[in-house]
Structure formats: structure tokens, C-alpha cells
Amino acid sequence: MSTANQTSKPLEQYIHLLQEKKNIILQGAPGTGKTYTTASLAVRLGNPDFSELEDHTKVMEEYERLRKEGQIAFCTFHQSMDYEDFVEGVKPELQGEHITYNVEAGIFKQICKQARTTEEKDIIACIDDYLQKIRGYKNRREIPTISGKSKLLIWWEEGNKTISTRSTLSQITKGEQHSASPLNIEKVKARAIGEGVENNWPSYARAFIKAVKDEYHLEDEASTKPHILIIDEINRCNISRIFGELITLLEADKRTGSKIHPITVTLPYSKDSFSVPSNLYIIGTMNTTDRSTGSIDYAVRRRFAFITLKTDPEVIKTCIKDDKVRTKALAIFKQINGDGADDKASFIATHQAGDFDLEDLKVGHSYFIAETQEALQMKMCYEVIPLLREYIKDGILQGKKEDEKYFAAWAKGECLNPITSETSEATSDSEA
Structure with missing residues (x-):
């Protein structure tokens, strides 16, 4: 049997396990090939047509190509890393003589967003199409607020840079077509792709974005293109603290696209609705001799499959x-x-x-x-x-x-x- 066949057989088993479980950890003593195996797994999963896994140089070239295209992301866990670095957090920014505070997405939120994007149904294109559906007051729609306790009227007057919105509970004093809370279209679009916020009416903006996603079934149609997040030294920090409430969302049946128990949560800083797409795969690595940091608790272990690489x-x-x-x-x-x-x-x-x-x-x-x-x-x-x-x-x-x-x-x-x-x-x- 050739070396390539010997190498590919366990690799294909790992791929199958990763596709089923969604999250795996490669563990073993230092020098057992965890880093290279991780790269090979990411390449094989990210590009199923790639067949030259026995060629180290070509594997790494393909790895770099997929990384640049956003299909692969890499990070290393360390003891000072936290939820704000990994998921999202408020970061200060100096603008002239003033300091502003913005919500910034961490690597996990970024790769989830990248995996969720589809070529056929881009959220920006969907917003533009939706505006045509609610063009003019006569085509106004009634949508639920984020809390679900009330509703909003929404419509768009052609040529306007804002979306007209009004709570159905508000008292009309300036005419039926008056909008007391207009949404800036460009800011709504920026918020929809995670690159900005609608500051004036953020809860209304979120309600509008959700209405668009529901209209075009975007939450149910995650891209089928695999995306891989590699977490090196995954045991060198408190994983439960870093993932926070999202630890439950890692399970295969809790992800967007699952027909069993898909779960969406509201993030604490941006207040965005968030879910983990089913086409995101997580590969962690850990040295079995490294006990200088905390061990992985049972809640985390249940959500990962463990593969031990041995000296060979x-x-x-x-x-x-x-x-x-x-x-x-x-x-x-x-x-x-x-x-x-x-x-x-x-x-x-x-x-x-x-x-x-x-x-x-x-x-x-x-x-x-x-x-x-x-x-x-x-x-x-x-x-x-x-x-x-x-x-x-x-x-x-x-x-x-x-x-x-x-x-x-x-x-x-x-x-x-x-x-x-x-x-x-x-x-x-x-x-x-």
C-alpha cells in the first residue's frame, strides 16, 4: 500500500467524523503532526476536489488560498483571551479628540458571518428587492418588533434615503403617512452585514432586517460551502468562558439549517440575533502533556470529538x-x-x-x-x-x-x- 493511501484512509475517517460532529480536537504529544493534519483536514474539507494530500507544499499552498478567500480562519487560544476577543466586545476608538466605543466582531462571529453568506441570496440584494415590495404607503407592511410585543408599519418612498417606520401603537398627529422613526438605508445595510449600526432606531433596524431574512428565508439557507475555524492550543484557556452562551450553539442539531433544534440567541453587546451555521466546522488542537492550564470541562467535551495522534x-x-x-x-x-x-x-x-x-x-x-x-x-x-x-x-x-x-x-x-x-x-x- 502506498504512503498516500495510508495517509488518506485515516484522514477520510476524520473528515467523516468532522462532518457529522462539526467540532473535533486533535490531541497528542508534541511533534505528532497535529498542525499538518489540521491543515490537511481543512484543505480536504474546504476543497473536496483537492487530491494531492501527500504533497506538503501543495497542501500548504491550497491552505493559504482557502484562508485568503475566507474559507479558513486560524486563531490561538491563550490565557488572557476572552469572550470579547473571540465573539464580540466593545472597543474604544480615538476620533480626533474624542473617544468613541464601538461593538467589534471577534474571529468567531466573523467566520460565522462569512459561512452564512450565500452567492444566490445576498442580504444587501434582498434588502433592495424588499424595498421595491414596500414601495409607497399603499404597499406598507406590518412586521413584529424584536420583542414580539408590538408591531411596526414599514414602507419606502422611492428616492428616499430612509425607510419609513412607525409603531402601530403610536398616536397619529401629523398625517397617516408620517414616519416618526425613519431608518437610514445605508446604515441598515451596514448593520445587516455586521459592518456598522443604525444608531437612531437600532431596535427598529433589527426588526426590519429580521423581516427581510424571514421574507427570503436567509436564516434557513446557510451556504453549503464549508468554512473551517482552526483553534490552536484550545486547552490553554477557559473555553466555556470564551464561548459563553454560544457553547450550546456548537452542537450539530442546534445550528442554523438543522431541522431538529435550531437555536438563535441575542448577543449581549450588539443585540444582534446570532446562530452558528451548519457549514462551519471547528478543529482544535491540544498537547496532552500541557497541564499548565485548566482542563476541558465535560460541557465542552460533549460538543467535541477527540482524535489522538500517536508517534509513528x-x-x-x-x-x-x-x-x-x-x-x-x-x-x-x-x-x-x-x-x-x-x-x-x-x-x-x-x-x-x-x-x-x-x-x-x-x-x-x-x-x-x-x-x-x-x-x-x-x-x-x-x-x-x-x-x-x-x-x-x-x-x-x-x-x-x-x-x-x-x-x-x-x-x-x-x-x-x-x-x-x-x-x-x-x-x-x-x-x-
Whole structure:
């Protein structure tokens, strides 16, 4: 079986899982290929016709193309990130000598908006068409307010830059066609696409936009083009706090377009109606050894499927072309990680401490991929050895007196032979 087929089979399984669940997290030890697998998943989902998944360069080129077109968005969670950064928040803006405060959409709200847009039924075009339907007072319509407790009369006089609106509860004193609360058309359009607000009558503007969406079934017709949000280091913050009330909307059956339990909420700052489109997919990544931050709670876990990526020496065999470098890289890999799951003599197995699984402690295969002997030595000196030292320092691995001998050998791109080392020491002692 070819490498491409070996790679594509699990990838297709992941794609199927992602299509069903909508949200997945790739977890594993550092260096197990989470970043590249994420890119491959996003490309394969974003462009089903792309077939060159075994070519790293072409995958990343296609990834960048989809990112520029807005189908892929990327962010990294960190401890100071919050709801206001991710969903929406009020941000100050200096205008001359004055400071104004505007509601700004975060990356999640932006990608949801991008996924919701359709080429056939653009909200701006729908507003223009709707204005023609309510042209003139005789074609006025009665629409519900956002609260649903009262109604509005709406109509448009051709040539006007405003939409005429009036509450059905208001007392008419200036003639039947008087509008006490006109809506600026351009500002209504800006609000509809999330790029501005109608300041004078915001609740009426929202009611008008909802009426247009209901008229053209826009809330029920999310684009079928897949959009992907990648969240790197998803466990390095409080996910429940960042998503807030939107955590429920992540479920597949709660999304717009679902025929089961679609849910819409009102956002706290903009007061916009908000839902998560069914064509948005979330891919998170997390290192299983990273316990410096809070763990993922059960409410979040229920909404994600978890895929564990393991260390794989076959990747090293495939990626390193030079026979000598490949042989040495594989030898060090096996000395550190073991030759299979049952190998208890490896460096990791003999140094295991705490409650970590053995697989979580292994050094990922990407740390061993090098084109030359010098490159392999550099990776050992500046990546692998420092990583293992950090594990020992944090108590993830238990330190032992012979560790420095291992590190010295690996820094030279070689395996440590304990028997040879012990014999050499004994000979040296007897000569002394």
C-alpha cells in the first residue's frame, strides 16, 4: 500500500467524523503532526476536489488560498483571551479628540458571518428587492418588533434615503403617512452585514432586517460551502468562558439549517440575533502533556470529538531520503520512545512518572525528521533534549543519574549503548 493511501484512509475517517460532529480536537504529544493534519483536514474539507494530500507544499499552498478567500480562519487560544476577543466586545476608538466605543466582531462571529453568506441570496440584494415590495404607503407592511410585543408599519418612498417606520401603537398627529422613526438605508445595510449600526432606531433596524431574512428565508439557507475555524492550543484557556452562551450553539442539531433544534440567541453587546451555521466546522488542537492550564470541562467535551495522534516511525521512514540519516534517526527514536507500545525498556518508559499515559510522554516523530546528520544533531541539541529536560524538571519524567550520557550521545546524532559505556568506565577505573 502506498504512503498516500495510508495517509488518506485515516484522514477520510476524520473528515467523516468532522462532518457529522462539526467540532473535533486533535490531541497528542508534541511533534505528532497535529498542525499538518489540521491543515490537511481543512484543505480536504474546504476543497473536496483537492487530491494531492501527500504533497506538503501543495497542501500548504491550497491552505493559504482557502484562508485568503475566507474559507479558513486560524486563531490561538491563550490565557488572557476572552469572550470579547473571540465573539464580540466593545472597543474604544480615538476620533480626533474624542473617544468613541464601538461593538467589534471577534474571529468567531466573523467566520460565522462569512459561512452564512450565500452567492444566490445576498442580504444587501434582498434588502433592495424588499424595498421595491414596500414601495409607497399603499404597499406598507406590518412586521413584529424584536420583542414580539408590538408591531411596526414599514414602507419606502422611492428616492428616499430612509425607510419609513412607525409603531402601530403610536398616536397619529401629523398625517397617516408620517414616519416618526425613519431608518437610514445605508446604515441598515451596514448593520445587516455586521459592518456598522443604525444608531437612531437600532431596535427598529433589527426588526426590519429580521423581516427581510424571514421574507427570503436567509436564516434557513446557510451556504453549503464549508468554512473551517482552526483553534490552536484550545486547552490553554477557559473555553466555556470564551464561548459563553454560544457553547450550546456548537452542537450539530442546534445550528442554523438543522431541522431538529435550531437555536438563535441575542448577543449581549450588539443585540444582534446570532446562530452558528451548519457549514462551519471547528478543529482544535491540544498537547496532552500541557497541564499548565485548566482542563476541558465535560460541557465542552460533549460538543467535541477527540482524535489522538500517536508517534509513528513510519513517517520518519517515509520522509528521510538519506539511508544513513534515516537509520540513525530511527535508532534514536526507538531508544527514546520504544519499539512498539509494549516496549518497557525505552527512555520514556523507564523514566515515566505521575499519571501521564506512556503515549502522551513520547517525543513526536516530527522532531526526528532531518535531511542531514548535522540537521539531526541540531534537532537533538535544541529541540528533543531541552524538551526532555523540561519534562524532568516538571516531574512529568523522573530524572536518573545516567541521563546526561543519553543526552551527550543523542547530541552527536548517535544512540547510547549502555553496555559499551559501562565497559568503558570499568576499564578506565581499573587502569587508574
